[in-house]
Amino acid sequence: MTEQNVTIYRNMKNLPSTHLLGTGTPMCAGCGGLEALNQVYDIVGDKSVFVNAAGCMTLLSVYPFTPFRGSWIYTAMGSAPAGAQGVRDALDILIEKKRIDKHEDMQVVVLTGDGSAYGMGMSATSGSLERNLDYLYLCYDNEGYGNTGQQFSAATPHAAKTSTSKGARGFPGFKKDLFAIWVSHKPTYVATVIGAEPVDLARKIEKMTKLQGPRMIIALSPCPTGWDFDPQETVNIGKLAVKTGVWPLKEYIDGKVIHTKVPKQRKPVEDYLKLQGRFKHLFEPVRNEQLINEIQNRVDTYWSEVQLL
């Protein structure tokens, strides 16, 4: 067992009881993205520069306030990883040329939503991966352009109703496999997490902060306003995303993909779907058995391929 595998986060009791991120942000009540960010920030710490792309979380730092104890810079929607490149390179240069002490160094963390990560920012992300940039990347994935009112994005799941897919069958496309796209670049580390599984999340962040190179994370982020559910259901929906197998928790490291939390007996996907207004048309006024089965089959196929590995 290497040092990387030793975790201080064995159970909920080991998690920090107070959060580093300040309160009073303008995120929506029950925001699953903020839930994940809170937990990530506790472990990454304030010796960090968050390089942000346009999205909901751009509104975390509004002049002259910020919930971050560390540093922050907003860039644009398409190029946050390039922004991280500039910060990382500049810090390296300053240390190499002995203009700053090594203790002034920081983790550089890209913070983007799925709109940027799955779409506009893809080219800049791919570039940073091929350059083996030493940074963390956190994508909070609420499966749509949430900040503009939840239009569908490349992260939207099949059949979900969004403000640009209001028809009877919802979104006709399929959620892009960003994990696989990132993994194909063979970066240091890639993981999926969810705020509703904080121990799994903490272990992954702990592990990645000790590594070098590109370390990528996608946090599925239940979104009360975009997915249409009561804010108090955020954790419940998050847990169901994992238990139904809709959101596989996994990591890529040393050339292998490992599933970190395999549901023993997967719950039917409709347990997850029926709690969300964006899937209401699958159940009312009449149950759309065919579409529900289609979604279930896709999840079953995914997991049957996992078992084969």
Added chain:
Amino acid sequence: MKRMLLTGNGAAAWGARLAACDYIPAFPITPQTEIIEDIANWIDYDEMDARIVTLESEHSMITAAGTAAATGVRVFSATSSQGLLYAMEMLYTVSGWRAPFVLVNVSRGLATPITLEADHNDILAARDSGFLQIHCSTCQEVLDNTLIAFRLAEDERIRLPVIVNLDGFYLSFTREPVEVPNSDAAKKFVGDFNAENIRFRASTPISQAVAVLGGSAYSYFRYETHLAALNGITVYDEIATEFSAQFGRQYDVIENYYADDAEYVFVMLGSFSTKAKQAVDELRNAGWSIGLLRPRLLRPFPKEYFQKYLNEKKAVAVIDQNISMGMGGVLHSELAGALYDQTKAPKYLLSFIGGLGGRDISTEEFFEIAVAIRDAVKTGQTPPPRLMYTQAELSEIRKLQAIANVERNELTDKEPGDKEPGDKEPGEKTLGEEND
């Protein structure tokens, strides 16, 4: 100090090297590429202590340039044309960060049609971005003004990125003898980079470039940037005076070529002004009272200098190597704005558009322009803006079109006389006819 034969691109690269910049985010594009090739080679052979990183686009390149400058290192970058436009969102964005760096733009016409040769539509698209702009006309000026640009950008009264502009092909690929300052002297002139309070350090966390809500906070920061940009005239003058004292080469905000005692004045940007100078020489030999004004600084716009230099002139011809569709020459309208409330401003301000996409402007054409301004004074009438194009050029294009039509007809079995979509209807007005 040593004398070398350098292209405009080579001179720009030497500027970055002598300014001891730390970081060069790069992306290749014609006609700029030689700049980053030179720098990459120097770094590979330990002749320059810097880091160069090739990004995957100019948009990313300017993002990285901005964040590196905002972290506290001296940054240089270079681009051209489509690249500058691809980066346009970030030009506007990073100037507001008030993190200084220098960007060289090698001017090239914009699509459509896609082309490689020079005009100024690319750089003028960045006019309102918050970058200051220095326009060069010789390779020496490119090197010297790259050094000056670092001082200008980093001055505490400014703290804005600066673009040094040179024309593609005409300057980028033309070798001229260039005095290359001694590296210690250049280093001393530029000084060490001082990030001031714009920097990332673990012990002093800051938030940069945060969002604002509402117009008040937004306006505050936009006005601050504008007021800082306006300081550029005074600060450039100061730095140029210091440069002249140290290196013996004088750079004024506006190059004034025999304009003081002239009745007529040409106004234009960039390397084609050297052609205008030749025309001025020949015209003066023939007894004309004519001169040239060439703004080096375009942002900030040297309004007061123009007002002073053009006071009581009879007539001015602005030759724009750019075209604002539906309006005309950009420099012409800017100058008209600067002179509007001046009681002794020249009455005749003529507009000529030429040199688009690398098209030459011949000495004879400058003579034509001189005649046009003299005639305007004589007749008391300002002629409409002129799109410079010769009958020979038009014939050449018509010939190409005829060849293309013949080829197409052969492929489609049409008779040569058959009507084609796009063929001119009788009476329809197109290029060339309005100037006949």
